[in-house]
Amino acid sequence: MTSGFSGGAASxxxxxxxxxxxxxxxxxxxxxxxxxxxxxxxxxxxxxxxRFDRYAPDVLTLLAPxxxxxxxxAAMLGRIFETALDAYLARPAxxxxxxxxxxxxxxWYQDNAMMGGxxxxxxxxxxxxxxxxxxxxxxxxxxxxxxxxxxxxTPDGPSDxxxxxxxxxxxxxxxxxMDDLRALAAALRGAGISPVLDFVFNHTxxxxxxxxxxRAGDPEFRAYYFFYEDRAMPDAYERTLREIFPDEHPxxxxxxxxxxxxxWATFHTYQWDLNxxxxxxxxxxxxxxxxxxxxxxxxxxxxxxxxxxxxxxxNCENLPQAHAIIRAFNALVRIAAPGMVFKSEAIVHPDDxxxxxxxxxxxxxxxxxxxxxxxMVELWEALATGYTALLRLSMQKRFAIPANCAWINYVRSHDxxxxxxxxxxxxxxxxxxxxHRQYLNRFYTGQEPDSFATGYPFQFNPKNQDMRISGxxxxxCGLEQALxxxxxxxxxxxxxxxxxxYGVAISMGGIPLIYLGxxxxxxxxYTYQDDPARADDSRWVHRGPMxxxxxxHRSDPGTVEGRLFQGFTRMIGVRKLQPAFGASASTQVLALxxxxxxxxxxxxxASRVLAVCNFSAQTQQVPAAELPGLxxxxxxxxxxxGRALPGGDDLVLGPYEFAWIALAGTLT
Numbered sequence: 001m002t003s004g005f006s007g008g009a010a011s012x013x014x015x016x017x018x019x020x021x022x023x024x025x026x027x028x029x030x031x032x033x034x035x036x037x038x039x040x041x042x043x044x045x046x047x048x049x050x051r052f053d054r055y056a057p058d059v060l061t062l063l064a065p066x067x068x069x070x071x072x073x074a075a076m077l078g079r080i081f082e083t084a085l086d087a088y089l090a091r092p093a094x095x096x097x098x099x100x101x102x103x104x105x106x107x108w109y110q111d112n113a114m115m116g117g118x119x120x121x122x123x124x125x126x127x128x129x130x131x132x133x134x135x136x137x138x139x140x141x142x143x144x145x146x147x148x149x150x151x152x153x154t155p156d157g158p159s160d161x162x163x164x165x166x167x168x169x170x171x172x173x174x175x176x177x178m179d180d181l182r183a184l185a186a187a188l189r190g191a192g193i194s195p196v197l198d199f200v201f202n203h204t205x206x207x208x209x210x211x212x213x214x215r216a217g218d219p220e221f222r223a224y225y226f227f228y229e230d231r232a233m234p235d236a237y238e239r240t241l242r243e244i245f246p247d248e249h250p251x252x253x254x255x256x257x258x259x260x261x262x263x264w265a266t267f268h269t270y271q272w273d274l275n276x277x278x279x280x281x282x283x284x285x286x287x288x289x290x291x292x293x294x295x296x297x298x299x300x301x302x303x304x305x306x307x308x309x310x311x312x313x314x315n316c317e318n319l320p321q322a323h324a325i326i327r328a329f330n331a332l333v334r335i336a337a338p339g340m341v342f343k344s345e346a347i348v349h350p351d352d353x354x355x356x357x358x359x360x361x362x363x364x365x366x367x368x369x370x371x372x373x374x375x376m377v378e379l380w381e382a383l384a385t386g387y388t389a390l391l392r393l394s395m396q397k398r399f400a401i402p403a404n405c406a407w408i409n410y411v412r413s414h415d416x417x418x419x420x421x422x423x424x425x426x427x428x429x430x431x432x433x434x435x436h437r438q439y440l441n442r443f444y445t446g447q448e449p450d451s452f453a454t455g456y457p458f459q460f461n462p463k464n465q466d467m468r469i470s471g472x473x474x475x476x477c478g479l480e481q482a483l484x485x486x487x488x489x490x491x492x493x494x495x496x497x498x499x500x501x502y503g504v505a506i507s508m509g510g511i512p513l514i515y516l517g518x519x520x521x522x523x524x525x526y527t528y529q530d531d532p533a534r535a536d537d538s539r540w541v542h543r544g545p546m547x548x549x550x551x552x553h554r555s556d557p558g559t560v561e562g563r564l565f566q567g568f569t570r571m572i573g574v575r576k577l578q579p580a581f582g583a584s585a586s587t588q589v590l591a592l593x594x595x596x597x598x599x600x601x602x603x604x605x606a607s608r609v610l611a612v613c614n615f616s617a618q619t620q621q622v623p624a625a626e627l628p629g630l631x632x633x634x635x636x637x638x639x640x641x642g643r644a645l646p647g648g649d650d651l652v653l654g655p656y657e658f659a660w661i662a663l664a665g666t667l668t
Contacts, residue, residue, distance in 0.1 A: 001641075002246075003430045004445065007607035012104075012602055016320060016394075016436045017066075017320045017321065017324060018065060019063035019064075019065070019428065020065045020068035020069065021064065021068075022064055022068040022069070022073050022074070023074075023456065024060055024073065024077060026057065026406060026634045027083055028067045028072070028074075028258060029053060029056070029077060029499075030049070030053075030056070030077050030351075031083075031266055031342070032078075032134075033052065033081060033082070033085050034049060034086060035451060036051065036465065037089075040089055040450060041088075044088070044089075046097065047096075047100075048085065048088050048335065048336075048373065050210055050380055051334060051335040051336075052081070052335050053209050054205070054334070055331040055332070055334045055335050056329070056330075056331075056335065057079070058331040058365075058540055059077070059081075059328050059332060060077065060188065062324045062325075062327050062328040062331065063077065063080075063282075063324070063328050064231055064277075065321075065324065066189075066276075066277075066282075066321055066325070067282075068280075068382070069480060070279070074257070074300075075255040076563075077284070077521060078278050078617065079283055079336050080283050080286060080332070081188065081281055081289070081335075083286050083287050084286070084290065084332050084335050084336040084467065085336070086123065086287075086290075086479070087287070087290035087291070087293065087294060087336045087337065088335070088337070089335045090294055090343070091293075091294050092294065092315055093337070093624040094186070094350075094631075095293075095294065095296060095339055096300075096317055096338070097558055097599055098339035099337065099633055100190070100339045101339070102338055102339045104484055105430070106404070107404050107583075107584065108664045109145075109194075109341060109368065109369060109406050109511060109583070109586055110404075110406050110582055110583035110584045112575060112576060112578060112580070112585075112604075113144065113254065113574060113575075113576045113583035113584055114144060114145055114511045114512075114582075115141075115142050115143050115144055115145065115506075115511070115514075115517045115576070116143065116145035116146070116147065116408070116511050116512060116513040116514065117138060117141065117145070117147070117513070117515075118146075118147040118148075118149065118196075118413070118414070118513055118514070118515055118516065118568065119131075119146075119147075119148065119149065119312065119515075119516040119546070120148075120149040120161075120162075120414070120543060120558050121148055121149070121151050122175060122176045122541055122545075123173065123390070123544065123545045123546060124235070124516055124517075124545075124546045125546070126236075127174075127176045127177055127179040127180070128171070128177075128183075128184050129152070129176060129180055129183075129184075130461035131184055131186045131214055132150065132183065132187050135187060135191050135193070136186065136397050136633065137141055138193060138550075139189070139191060139193075140547055140569075140572065141514070141565075141568065141572070142520060142568060142569060142572035142576065143193060143514075144192050144193050144194060145193065145194045145196060145299070145398045145511060146188060146194070147153045147196035147197075147301065148194050148195070148196065148197060148378050148512070149161065149162060149198065150163055150165065150173050150198045151164025151165060151171055151181070151197070152165050152166070152168060152169075152171060152172060152201065153166040153167040153170040153171065153172050153173070154166050154172060154205060154555040155205050155206070155207045155270055156517065156558060157533050158270065158533050158534075158536075158537075159205070159270075159533075160267060160268050160270075160271060160535075160544070161414060161539070162198075162199075163198070163200050163267075163271070163303060164203075164204075164205035164206075164270050165200045165204055165205055165208065166204075166205045166207050166208050166266065166286040166384060167208065167209070167383065167483075168291065168292070169288070169502070176256060180294070181295055181296075181661070182295055182296060185295055185296025185297065186199060186296060187314070188296075189296060189298070189618055190392050190660075191378060193195070193254075193420060193435075194298040194299055194301040195296055195297055195298055195299075195303065195452075196297065196298065196300075196301060196343070197292060197295075197297045197300060197404045198300075198301045198303050199288075199289055199292060199300045199301065199302055199661045200302060200303045200304070200305065201274070201285050201289070201302065201308065202243070202266070202273060202274065202303065202304040202305075202308050203266065203267065203270060203271040203272055203273045203274060203304075203305045204271070204274065205266070205270055205271060205272075206256075206263075206269075206270045206271070206272050207268075208435075210225075210284075210314070211224075211272055212223050213255075215258060215259060220280075223263065223275065223276060223278045223280070224275060224278060224280070225272050225273065225274065225275055225501075226263065226264035226273060226275055226310070227259065227261040227262070227263055228253070228262040228263075229260070229262075230289055231262065232238070233252060233262075233359055234251065234262050234264075234519070236312060236651075237252065237253075237310070237316070238252060238253070240313060240314060240315050240316075242315060242317075242559055243457055243461060244266055244267055244269055244465075245268060245337060246459060246461045246599075248268055248269065249265070249269050250266075252264060252265065252266050252316075253265060254269040256421055257317075257455065259651060266304075266307050269469075273307070273310070274663070275310075276306070276308055276309055276321070276325055276657040277309075282325065283583060284326075285329075285525060286332055287334070289329060290332075290333070290336055290337060292335070292601055293337035293339075293340045294337065296344055298339060298340055298341070298344065299340070299341055299342075299343050300341075301343045301345055302326065302338055302342055302343065302344050303345050304345065304346060305326060305344045305345060305356055305367070306318050306322065306323045306346050306348045306352070307323065307348075307499070307635050308326075310421065311324065315597075316438065316630060317352075318348055318349075318352045319350060321350060323355065323356070323359075323362075323366060325368065326342070326344075326356070326366050327358065327362050327365060327366045329342075330342055331365075331366070331569070333377065337667065338581040339348070339608045339657040341366075341367075341368040341369060342366070342367040342368055342369065343367060343369040343370065343371070344356035344357075344367035344369070344370040345365075346370065346371070346373075346579075347367040347418065348420075348424060349392065349420075349423070350373075350374045350398050350420070350421070350422050351398070353370060353371075353372075353373065353374065354370075354401065355369060355397060356401050357371055357401055357405045363402045364402035364403065364404040364405050366523070367405075368404065368405055369406050369407075369511065370406075370407060371375065371407075371408045371410065371413075372408060372409050372510065373408070373420050374395075374398060374406070374420065374421065375391075375395065375399075375409055375504075375505070376409075376410055376411060376412075376413075377389040377417060377419055377420050378390055378394055378395075378416070378421060379411060379501045379504060379505075380417060380440070380444070380476070380485070381419070381421065381436075381440060381500075382598065382615045383438075383453075383477070383497060383615060384440055384443045384444065384453075384502075385595060386596055386615055386616040386617065387595045387615070387616075388596065388597060388598040388613075389429050389595055390421060390425060390429060390431065391598055392589055392590075392591065392598060393425055393428065394421060394422070394425050395427060395508075395528075395587075395589045395600075396589045396591075397425070399508075399509075399589065405509075405583070406447060406510045406511055406583035407509065407510030407511070407583065408510060408511050408513050409505040409509075409510045409511065409513065410505060410513040410514070410515070411473055411501050411502055411503075411505050411509050411514075412472070412473040412515040412518060412544075413513075414450060414460070414515070414517060414539065415539065416458040416468035416470050416538075416539055416542060417444070417468060417471075418466075418468040418469075419436075419437040419440055419441075419468075421638070423435070426482055434465075438465065440469075440563070441467050441469065444471065444476055445457055445469065446481075448496070450492070450586060451477030452477070452481055452490070452494065452497075453471065453475070453476045453477070453478060453481075454471060454475040454476070454478075454480040454481055454523075455469045455470060455476050455540055456469070456471060456473030456524075456538045456539065457468045457469070457470070457585065458537075458538045458655040460468045463492070464520075470538040470541050470542055471499075471524055471538045471541060471542055472517070472518070472522055472523055472524050472525075472541070472542040472544070473498060473515065473518045473542075474498060474518065474521040474522060474523045475523045475524040475542070477494050477498045477501075478493060478494035478497060479491065479494035479498070479521055479523055479560070480491060480523040480524055481494075482494045482521070483560075484607060491560065493617060493655060493656060495521070495560065495563055495564060495567075496654075496655060496656035496657065497656050498518070498521065498564060498567075499564070499567045499571075499658075500613060500614075500615070500656045500657070500658055502514070502568065502571070503611075503640075503658050504598070504611075504613060504615065504658075505573055506571045506572065506575050506579050506581070506609075507571070507602065507609070507611050507660060508587070508600070508602075509581060509582065509583055509585050509587050510583045511574075511583065513573070514568070516546065517547070518564075519545055519546070519554075519563040519565050519568045520547070520550050520551050520554060520560075520562055520564055520565055521550075521554075521560045521561060522544060522546070522547055522550070524541045524542060524544070525540075525541060525542075525543070525544025526541065526544070527539030527544070527545070528541060528544075528651050534615070551565075554566070567640075570640050571640055574639045574640055574660065576606050578602075578609055578619060578639075579604040579605060579607040580602035580603055580604045580607035580608055580609045581602055584604065585602050585604035585607075586602070586603045586604070587600055587601075587602055587605055588600060588601040588603075590628070592612075592622065594620055594622060596614060596615055596616035596620050597612060597613065597615070597622065597653075598612075598619075598621060599611060599612040599627075601628065601629065605661075607661040608629065608662070608664075609639070609660055609661065609662055609663065610628075610629055610630070610659075610660070610661045611658065611659070611660050612625060612627070612651060612653065612657065612658065612659050612661075612663075613653075613658040614653040614654070614656060614657050614658065615656070615658075616655065617656065618654045618655060619652060619654050619655060620652075621650050621651070621652050621653075621654065622650060622651040622652075622653070623650050624649060624650055624651065625645065627651060628662070629663040629664065630647045630661070630665055631647045632647050632648035633648065634647040634664065636661050636662070637661075637662070638659045638661060639662055640658075640660055645659065645661060
């Protein structure tokens with residue numbers, strides 16, 4: 001996605017859809033569902049119908065502005081509810097039991113015990129069965145949330161890291177089978193680990209069965225996509241669209257030689273955008289979504305949420321219709337499979353990211369969980385500059401979310417790093433957003449004299465100088481450079497940087513997410529350059545295979561792997577003891593006089609923790625009087641290291657060091 005966002009980019013998400021009130025008899029739609037349940041599943045009828053009565057009116061309200069003027073709207077709505085019932089009837093007994101548990105504790109994902117990991121199946125353990133064999137490793141690390149990157153069948157050759165889905169119901173054969181996936185989901189659930197999968201619902205691969213039928217001329221499936229005989233409409237749309245992958249193809253359309261038509265392909269030429277103006281697409285994608293719920297998915301990551309509705313004259317991002325689609329999907333999940341929640345992936349203006357939790361009457365009823373890309377990019381910004389003003393300001397303005405929701409706080413993902421902070425935040429601090437991004441790009445590609453990073457450019461756009469950054473956490477934090485130089489002091493600083501930024505992610509509130517391999521300091525992997533399907537995508541440099549030989553050293557504190565792994569597990573252990581680190585805790589971001597420091601107080605009931613973080617390579621001293629909550633006559637213990645901190649003394653933090661301090665009254 002593009003790196004920079006101006007204040008105006010948020011405006012599309014604020015528009016309201018015009019009210020549409022079609023004449024629909026909800027009792028008439030309910031009656032056949034009740035009849036089917038009475039015949040097929042009388043024991044489960046009460047649960048389904050109770051949820052239907054609660055959420056079906058929401059579905060009507062949300063879909064009416066999109067499809068309500070159609071003559072067949074009531075029948076269309078009936079087919080959608082039949083799809084939800086089909087999924088409910090097919091739902092295994094253990095997942096129905098999970099549904100009842102989750103309904104009793106609907107904000108389970110806000111617990112301070114939540115700790116996430118993410119990996120590619122093949123890169124981490126070869127196959128789904130291999131992942132199952134690593135459950136003890138996940139438990140040792142402290143994980144109870146595991147996101148497996150896209151694992152469904154994809155085209156031969158480039159597949160955008162699995163996001164070009166050829167079938168939502170077939171596992172990539174090199175990874176295993178659907179039965180293997182079901183077995184893994186059950187094993188994870190039995191170990192107290194929630195399975196998380198992606199749902200790519202903006203587009204399919206061009207070799208998906210629907211696309212193949214469209215290419216064969218089937219008018220039903222032609223209507224699933226956007227086809228144009230000439231450039232008139234593509235040109236009209238592209239006047240207001242941004243380019244996502246300019247290195248691969250300009251604009252948002254690709255010419256299909258076989259069809260002789262232009263096809264909407266926002267991301268890659270082999271990924272065809274779906275046409276949600278067609279209600280058949282909505283119903284079909286609901287069926288695919290609920291199929292995944294019945295496999296055992298507990299958190300569904302909604303990919304590219306911003307792009308799913310197209311409107312001429314707009315940037316076709318964050319449109320109100322996109323929000324309506326997601327909210328309707330959520331309401332239908334609440335009816336058929338309430339054990340599952342949504343996680344949004346929106347790399348857009350920070351204000352627009354917040355809207356995917358839901359706004360107004362729908363607050364907290366769209367996506368319960370969302371990535372926090374703003375925290376991620378500003379951790380890297382602060383690490384490069386050594387100053388925390390932008391991080392502090394943005395978190396003061398944008399960390400608060402609806403009461404029943406949770407951030408995913410992450411340091412690294414499978415994707416590139418784009419500098420997605422808001423220009424208006426920069427301007428407030430006297431920073432020029434464009435030039436600051438250019439500096440960060442130079443820093444993380446090693447072009448600045450003081451850079452410790454080994455990173456690589458991704459998707460440079462000469463039109464606007466936009467660029468993103470690829471590189472593993474360890475390499476961007478300086479570990480690769482330090483190891484190459486065999487410099488003990490630089491190695492120490494690199495390890496501190498890794499633990500510092502992960503420390504913020506783990507303690508800030510929400511669900512922390514580890515890109516697996518970071519916990520043992522895996523550096524860039526350059527073997528991707530030998531694979532023709534990956535060589536043109538620098539993101540594979542940070543998607544290297546898990547080095548299990550290195551992981552064997554994780555118990556040895558004298559090694560890089562041991563130093564990091566034990567640092568991670570200590571932080572995670574502390575997190576799980578402090579309710580203040582949960583997603584529902586309050587967060588007060590402090591304004592200290594020292595610009596190198598980032599500090600915040602987390603509070604939940606009797607649990608109150610002060611965190612102070614030094615983002616500079618020099619030792620910093622903080623006057624005790626500046627730190628709220630400290631009693632000068634008391635003695636404190638830093639929760640991770642165990643070192644004593646007299647309450648009346650100034651707090652001294654070494655280079656890239658942090659302190660978590662339990663305030664008076666907190667149980668430790």
